[in-house]
Amino acid sequence: MGSYETACRYFDQASRQVGLSRNMQDLLRTPEREVKVEVAIERDNGEIATYIGYRVQHDSSRGPMKGGLRFHPEVDADEVLALASLMTWKTALVNIPYGGAKGGISVNAGQLSPGELERVTRKFIDKIYDVIGPLKDIPAPDMGTNAQVMAWIMNQYEKYRGFNPACVTGKPLELHGADGREEATGRGVAMITRDALDHLKIDVAGVTVAIQGFGNVGSYTAHFLDEFGAKVVAVSDASGGIYSADGINIPKLIEYTKDTGAVKGFPETEAISNEELLTSNVTVLIPAALGGVLTSENARDIRAKCIIEAANNPTEPEADEIFEKNGVVVVPDILANAGGVTVSYFEWVQNRQHFSWEKSRVRSELDRIMNDSFELVWKIATDKKVSLRVAAYILGIGRVGRATVLGGI
Ligand SMILES: NC(=O)C1=CN([C@@H]2O[C@H](COP(=O)(O)OP(=O)(O)OC[C@H]3O[C@@H](n4cnc5c(N)ncnc54)[C@H](OP(=O)(O)O)[C@@H]3O)[C@@H](O)[C@H]2O)C=CC1
Numbered sequence: 093m094g095s096y097e098t099a100c101r102y103f104d105q106a107s108r109q110v111g112l113s114r115n116m117q118d119l120l121r122t123p124e125r126e127v128k129v130e131v132a133i134e135r136d137n138g139e140i141a142t143y144i145g146y147r148v149q150h151d152s153s154r155g156p157m158k159g160g161l162r163f164h165p166e167v168d169a170d171e172v173l174a175l176a177s178l179m180t181w182k183t184a185l186v187n188i189p190y191g192g193a194k195g196g197i198s199v200n201a202g203q204l205s206p207g208e209l210e211r212v213t214r215k216f217i218d219k220i221y222d223v224i225g226p227l228k229d230i231p232a233p234d235m236g237t238n239a240q241v242m243a244w245i246m247n248q249y250e251k252y253r254g255f256n257p258a259c260v261t262g263k264p265l266e267l268h269g270a271d272g273r274e275e276a277t278g279r280g281v282a283m284i285t286r287d288a289l290d291h292l293k294i295d296v297a298g299v300t301v302a303i304q305g306f307g308n309v310g311s312y313t314a315h316f317l318d319e320f321g322a323k324v325v326a327v328s329d330a331s332g333g334i335y336s337a338d339g340i341n342i343p344k345l346i347e348y349t350k351d352t353g354a355v356k357g358f359p360e361t362e363a364i365s366n367e368e369l370l371t372s373n374v375t376v377l378i379p380a381a382l383g384g385v386l387t388s389e390n391a392r393d394i395r396a397k398c399i400i401e402a403a404n405n406p407t408e409p410e411a412d413e414i415f416e417k418n419g420v421v422v423v424p425d426i427l428a429n430a431g432g433v434t435v436s437y438f439e440w441v442q443n444r445q446h447f448s449w450e451k452s453r454v455r456s457e458l459d460r461i462m463n464d465s466f467e468l469v470w471k472i473a474t475d476k477k478v479s480l481r482v483a484a485y486i487l488g489i490g491r492v493g494r495a496t497v498l499g500g501i
């Protein structure tokens with residue numbers, strides 16, 4: 093099943109609950125604009141390399157469109173469309189004044205030199221600068237991109253449109269970034285994990301956790317859960333995972349990965365595969381890397397009581413049904429990982445006001461939005477006797493649907 097078909101399965105389930113008409117469903121499912129561009133650069137060795145870049149603008153009924161940029165070899169039009177639609181429901185769920193978009197380039201960023209990465213980024217912006225902008229569509233980091241890439245985006249955009257730091261979020265602190273954006277997605281995931289455990293009457297202190305992916309989201313999730321007293325026993329990256337029944341020393345692992353670029357070989361842990369990580373004997377499983385990793389093939393082997401979707405789209409619908417039957421609580425991506433876009437919104441607000449907030453303010457506003465959103469979704473799920481995913485979509489789709497009707501087409 094393609095990524096967008098998967099995303100639509102979840103959309104369809106919730107729109108039946110909301111009672112959306114067929115015509116309205118068609119309108120909300122259909123992206124406003126899909127852009128596909130050639131991104132050609134000269135590599136350091138003088139050869140020409142050609143990549144394909146995408147930006148999908150899914151819905152703008154609640155405000156400018158917002159969503160990250162992914163640089164990864166598996167990026168394609170279908171995946172970017174699916175991720176853009178998730179952004180529409182996510183921004184509505186946390187009630188920030190945006191629509192949804194997503195972009196990406198099908199490229200292995202790890203195989204490019206810093207100069208090549210910069211040329212790819214600038215060339216992409218040359219091709220899409222006229223469809224993005226602070227009041228149109230605002231990119232941000234996702235897999236394979238970071239604050240440096242956002243700085244190049246801002247600089248390239250400004251060559252066409254003049255000074256306007258609100259054109260992109262997730263920028264470095266020295267270039268109008270928000271203190272607290274880099275950690276925000278992981279902090280939000282950790283807050284939501286604690287909220288979910290509270291509702292399940294499980295103490296976060298000492299709870300066992302496995303996290304797939306140790307990049308921006310995975311490492312900050314581990315950092316904050318470790319601060320809350322959880323025992324992170326397994327983590328992984330693309331090259332494999334590590335396990336320690338006694339709990340991994342997360343601050344030391346973060347230092348270790350800064351030096352080595354990977355989790356493997358970390359002292360006092362045993363090597364495991366990514367598949368073994370997913371099925372390890374833990375209370376909480378947190379996919380924080382690629383989509384589509386929880387499937388009908390492995391769902392019955394998952395031993396966690398609770399899955400917190402830090403990654404976008406990690407669970408295929410068949411696996412979701414198995415989890416529901418088996419009583420595994422799944423906190424969906426559009427709620428669990430909404431901390432990143434929420435602090436992107438704070439960054440955009442600060443840029444537009446030319447006034448920066450203290451990190452303590454960013455954190456407390458983020459924590460409030462994450463906690464309130466979780467409570468609302470939990471209540472809808474309880475009242476309507478639906479899964480947390482359907483409840484989250486009901487909230488998001490309901491808000492987008494009402495805005496669309498009020499605004500007219
Ligand atoms: N950044 C953000 O603010 C947000 C991100 N997300 C989602 O979170 C997820 C992770 O994003 P982010 O942390 O930013 O990305 P990063 O690029 O910072 O990190 C990605 C991590 O995933 C690992 N990884 C890649 N491929 C695999 C694989 N096949 N198996 C296991 N691990 C793998 C990478 O390992 P290696 O380093 O070895 O390649 C790395 O540890 C994505 O789904 C993204 O859409 C959601 C909301 C916001």
Ligand SMILES: O=C(O)CCC(=O)C(=O)O
Nearest residue numbers: 159160232234432433436
């Ligand atoms: O920070 C943002 O604007 C977008 C983050 C993102 O891409 C996501 O939530 O999936």
